[in-house]
Amino acid sequence: MSQTEHLLKTLPNDIGGLPADRIERIDHELEPWEKRCHALADVLDFHKIISTEEKRRGVESLxxxxxxxxxxxxxxxxxxxxxxxxxGILTPEELAKKMDEVERRQAE
Incomplete structure (x- = not known):
C-alpha cells in the first residue's frame, strides 16, 4: 500500500500497531468539567442532536x-x-458570549 493509500484509509485515531510510548493506565477521578462533558454527550445523544457516530467522526476530523x-x-x-x-444549532458568537459569562461568574 502506498503512503497516499495509507493516509486515505486510516484516520487520526487509527494508530493500532504503530510504534508508540508505553501506555500509562492510571485510574483518576474525573474533573467536574469532564463529568459535565460526559453528561452533555449523553444528553445530545438522547435528544438525537449528536449521535455517538457523529461524535467519533467529529473527533477524527480534528x-x-x-x-x-x-x-x-x-x-x-x-x-x-x-x-x-x-x-446551525449554535454559532461561534453565541458560544463565545456564553464562555465570557462563565468566566465572569468564576471571577466573582
Whole structure:
C-alpha cells in the first residue's frame, strides 16, 4: 500500500500497531468539567442532536495534530462545538458570549 493509500484509509485515531510510548493506565477521578462533558454527550445523544457516530467522526476530523494536543474530553468539546456550528444549532458568537459569562461568574 502506498503512503497516499495509507493516509486515505486510516484516520487520526487509527494508530493500532504503530510504534508508540508505553501506555500509562492510571485510574483518576474525573474533573467536574469532564463529568459535565460526559453528561452533555449523553444528553445530545438522547435528544438525537449528536449521535455517538457523529461524535467519533467529529473527533477524527480534528486531524492528528489537534488530537495529539488535546485531552480526551477537550476533543469531545471541540467536536461538539464544530458539529453544532455545522448544524446551525449554535454559532461561534453565541458560544463565545456564553464562555465570557462563565468566566465572569468564576471571577466573582
Amino acid at each position: 486531524g492528528a495534530e489537534m488530537i495529539g494536543k488535546l485531552t480526551y474530553y477537550e476533543r469531545w468539546i471541540v467536536a461538539f462545538a464544530n458539529i453544532l456550528f455545522q448544524k
